[in-house]
Amino acid sequence: MFLKEYFKTIFGTVKSLLTGMRRTGYYFTHGKEIITQEYPNEYPVLADRFRGEVVMIHDEKNEHRCTGCSACEISCPNGTIKIISKFETGPDGKKKKAIDKFVYHLELCTFCNLCIEACPTSAIKMDQAFEHSVFDRSRLTKVLNKPGSKIMEGVE
Amino acid sequence: MFEEVATTEQGDLVINVGPQHPSTHGVLHLIITLRGETIMKIEPHLGYIHRSIEKMCEGLTYRQFVYVTSKMDYLSSHINNHGCVLCVEKGLQLEVTPRAQVIRVLMDELTRIASHCLWWGALGMDVGALTPFFHAFREREMINVIMEETCGTRLTMNYMVPGGVMADLHSNFQKRVKQFIKDFKPKLIEYDDLLTNNSIFIERMKGVGILSKDDAVSYGCTGPTARGSGVSCDIRKWYPYEIYDKLNFEEVLETEGDSYSRYMVRVREFRQSLSILEQLIDNIPEGDFQTKTKAVLKLPKGEFYSKVETARGEFGVYIVAEGATNPYRIKFRSPGFSNLSALDHIARGQKIADMIAIMGSLDFVIPDIDR
Ligand code: SF4
Numbered sequence: 096m097f098l099k100e101y102f103k104t105i106f107g108t109v110k111s112l113l114t115g116m117r118r119t120g121y122y123f124t125h126g127k128e129i130i131t132q133e134y135p136n137e138y139p140v141l142a143d144r145f146r147g148e149v150v151m152i153h154d155e156k157n158e159h160r161c162t163g164c165s166a167c168e169i170s171c172p173n174g175t176i177k178i179i180s181k182f183e184t185g186p187d188g189k190k191k192k193a194i195d196k197f198v199y200h201l202e203l204c205t206f207c208n209l210c211i212e213a214c215p216t217s218a219i220k221m222d223q224a225f226e227h228s229v230f231d232r233s234r235l236t237k238v239l240n241k242p243g244s245k246i247m248e249g250v251e
Numbered sequence: 252m253f254e255e256v257a258t259t260e261q262g263d264l265v266i267n268v269g270p271q272h273p274s275t276h277g278v279l280h281l282i283i284t285l286r287g288e289t290i291m292k293i294e295p296h297l298g299y300i301h302r303s304i305e306k307m308c309e310g311l312t313y314r315q316f317v318y319v320t321s322k323m324d325y326l327s328s329h330i331n332n333h334g335c336v337l338c339v340e341k342g343l344q345l346e347v348t349p350r351a352q353v354i355r356v357l358m359d360e361l362t363r364i365a366s367h368c369l370w371w372g373a374l375g376m377d378v379g380a381l382t383p384f385f386h387a388f389r390e391r392e393m394i395n396v397i398m399e400e401t402c403g404t405r406l407t408m409n410y411m412v413p414g415g416v417m418a419d420l421h422s423n424f425q426k427r428v429k430q431f432i433k434d435f436k437p438k439l440i441e442y443d444d445l446l447t448n449n450s451i452f453i454e455r456m457k458g459v460g461i462l463s464k465d466d467a468v469s470y471g472c473t474g475p476t477a478r479g480s481g482v483s484c485d486i487r488k489w490y491p492y493e494i495y496d497k498l499n500f501e502e503v504l505e506t507e508g509d510s511y512s513r514y515m516v517r518v519r520e521f522r523q524s525l526s527i528l529e530q531l532i533d534n535i536p537e538g539d540f541q542t543k544t545k546a547v548l549k550l551p552k553g554e555f556y557s558k559v560e561t562a563r564g565e566f567g568v569y570i571v572a573e574g575a576t577n578p579y580r581i582k583f584r585s586p587g588f589s590n591l592s593a594l595d596h597i598a599r600g601q602k603i604a605d606m607i608a609i610m611g612s613l614d615f616v617i618p619d620i621d622r
């Protein structure tokens with residue numbers, strides 16, 4: 096009786112091991128089903144909604160839609176965005192608030208998308224860039240409005 | 252000198268597991284008293300990644316604090332966010348559109364599968380089988396791609412907002428989920444071949460780390476840990492939120508209370524979650540994905556509590572509001588903390604080598620325990 100049980104256990108174990116090994120063997124012989132992506136030789140295709148970093152949308156005339164309203168700065172949970180605004184004199188002689196610098200600290204950003212949701216004029220969006228490693232962290236502080244850019248006509 | 256420090260008066264050996272031990276799945280520090288190979292006592296030491304999330308949330312607005320909770324139980328980040336938005340909606344008495352409700356449930360169940368996948372692979376690795384890890388991550392990657400397309404991130408989503416979800420489903424979503432359901436079903440048989448029916452694995456798990464039904468209740472265990480001991484505690488069944496009361500799924504219960512039962516609960520939950528996905532994926536109602544809310548949310552004075560079933564158990568959010576834009580006090584009830592409290596009781600008298608299997612079967616995510 097004991098011997099019977101003993102051998103039954105051994106055969107049962109060997110059988111269950113072989114079942115598992117069959118799976119392993121299947122993938123050994125079907126190399127095409129292995130999904131390793133050989134980054135950086137093979138560049139990943141990222142989804143269009145992927146949250147890589149915040150960028151400001153500029154058109155070809157170097158104009159953006161940011162009014163400097165600071166809604167994004169208020170909605171950010173960790174103080175990633177600093178809006179430095181200035182007063183510009185418009186063509187009609189009136190003084191108007193405008194953006195001087197949109198400072199973005201990439202090292203603080205947690206990619207929560209709240210700033211993009213908050214922006215009333217859709218001036219900023221998420222970019223797919225994900226290779227953020229740098230040698231000096233000061234390079235992670237970015238000014239998002241391009242030099243010389245100005246606000247689009249008609250955006251309030 | 253060393254002898255004195257490392258042993259107790261009875262001559263028991265005191266060892267440290269962690270905080271940087273791979274099998275503790277994070278920075279959990281266990282001080283274990285051993286007599287020979289037998290565990291006499293386990294003292295978990297917490298605090299290595301305490302980020303004072305509850306205090307942090309008190310300074311954030313009701314829109315912002317949702318995001319922080321993804322960083323607690325990062326494997327169920329959708330479900331954590333879900334608990335928070337449910338609580339805020341309760342305070343604001345917001346109705347959520349049917350479409351948003353279905354999207355939320357779909358995301359929750361995908362998250363549950365992804366979380367169980369990771370647990371399954373990691374458990375295999377803990378008990379010495381390396382192959383399952385890679386298999387599980389292959390399937391988890393499919394879910395991550397779905398998440399990435401619709402939510403924009405792979406782990407800490409912040410996709411749920413008070414009033415609905417942040418963005419509509421991606422146009423590929425239905426196609427991809429259907430493909431996933433089709434692909435995942437044969438993989439479950441593969442999982443059974445690799446681990447569930449493997450005699451070595453069964454030997455290591457069966458009868459190890461028994462948690463009785465009464466103990467599970469008195470330690471406040473929830474989720475698969477308690478259901479493995481036969482405690483019926485699924486929030487989705489008992490206190491249904493969103494559309495869970497209209498869905499057809501069963502609460503998985505096992506009665507043995509050992510590591511293998513806890514394992515079986517989770518493996519069987521794969522199929523339940525899949526069946527929920529199947530029921531919903533073709534029936535996503537049309538309509539808005541978000542109810543219009545004010546830009547600044549203010550909860551009325553009062554106390555609000557909501558709870559959801561994460562992949563690990565009951566996650567509760569308790570908000571004390573004073574009528575301002577940020578909560579006066581927030582308390583999170585995380586499943587991992589209560590489940591960890593039972594570890595000492597379960598592991599006493601077991602061998603040190605079984606401790607790893609027991610820990611694996613309890614499925615800890617340390618940032619969830621140590622908020
Ligand atoms: S994504 Fe979130 S953390 Fe980053 S800048 Fe926007 S609001 Fe701030």
Ligand code: SF4
Pocket residue numbers: 160161162163164165166167168178213214215216217218219
């Ligand atoms: S990016 Fe949008 S929200 Fe931020 S300051 Fe400019 S206009 Fe306002």
